[in-house]
Amino acid sequence: MATTKSVTKLETVLARIPLAHAMEIRVASYTADGLCLVAPAAPNINHIGIAFGGAIECLGTLAGWGLLWLALEDPDLRIVIQHAETDFKSPLQGELHAATALPEPSDWKRFREQLQRRDRARIDLTARIGDDKQSDGAIFRGRYAVAHNATT
Numbered sequence: 319m320a321t322t323k324s325v326t327k328l329e330t331v332l333a334r335i336p337l338a339h340a341m342e343i344r345v346a347s348y349t350a351d352g353l354c355l356v357a358p359a360a361p362n363i364n365h366i367g368i369a370f371g372g373a374i375e376c377l378g379t380l381a382g383w384g385l386l387w388l389a390l391e392d393p394d395l396r397i398v399i400q401h402a403e404t405d406f407k408s409p410l411q412g413e414l415h416a417a418t419a420l421p422e423p424s425d426w427k428r429f430r431e432q433l434q435r436r437d438r439a440r441i442d443l444t445a446r447i448g449d450d451k452q453s454d455g456a457i458f459r460g461r462y463a464v465a466h467n468a469t470t
Contacts, residue, residue: 324391328384338380341373345384352419353385359412359449369410369455374447378404378458381416382443386462389420394467400440401461404447410456412449419444429464438465 325348332338332345342361346354355377362373379399386397420426421441432439440463447456 324388328388331387332380332384335380337376341376343377343380346415348388352417353381353388354415354417355381355384356416357414359414362414363411367411369414369449371404371406374406374410374414374456375402375404375458377414377416378402378418378445378447378456379460381418381445381447382458382460382462385418385420385443386441386464390464395464396467397462397464399460400463403459405457406455407457408452408455410447410449410452412451414447414449415453416445416447416458417453418446433464438463440464 325345329345332343340361341357343355343357346356357373357377359369362369364370379402383397383399421443425441429439429441440461442459442461445458445460446454447458448454
C-alpha cells in the first residue's frame with residue numbers, strides 16, 4: 319500500500335492539473351478500503367447553486383485515476399480514462415466526496431497479471447460521489463487503460 323509520502327505526491331500531481339487545481343481537489347483518505355477525494359462546494363457549483371455535473375464527473379474520474387496511481391506505485395505507467403459514464407441520482411450541494419475502491423481481488427489479480435504479461439491492461443472502477451448529506455448522489459463508472467510508457 320502507498321505511503322503517506324505517496325499520498326502527498328498524489329496531491330502535488332493533482333495540484334498540477336489545472337482543472338483539479340481550480341476545483342481544489344484534495345485527498346481525504348487512502349486506506350486498504352480505497353481512496354476518497356474531496357472538493358469544496360464553492361468552486362464546483364453551477365448557476366442554480368448545486369454541484370456542476372462536470373465537476374462531479376471530473377472528481378469521479380480522478381478518484382479512479384488516483385487510486386490506480388497509488389495502488390500501482392509505478393512512475394513508468396501511463397493511466398488514462400478510456401470510457402466513463404455517470405448516473406446523477408440527486409443534487410449535491412455541500413463539499414463533494416468521491417470514494418472508490420479496488421475491484422474484487424480476482425479482478426485485480428487478473429488486471430495485474432495482464433499488465434505484467436502484456437505491458438498494458440484495462441480495469442473498471444466505480445466511484446460514489448456525495449456530499450455531507452448523502453454518499454451516493456452520483457455513481458461514476460470508468461474504464462481505465464494502463465500501460466508502460468514505452469508501449470503507449
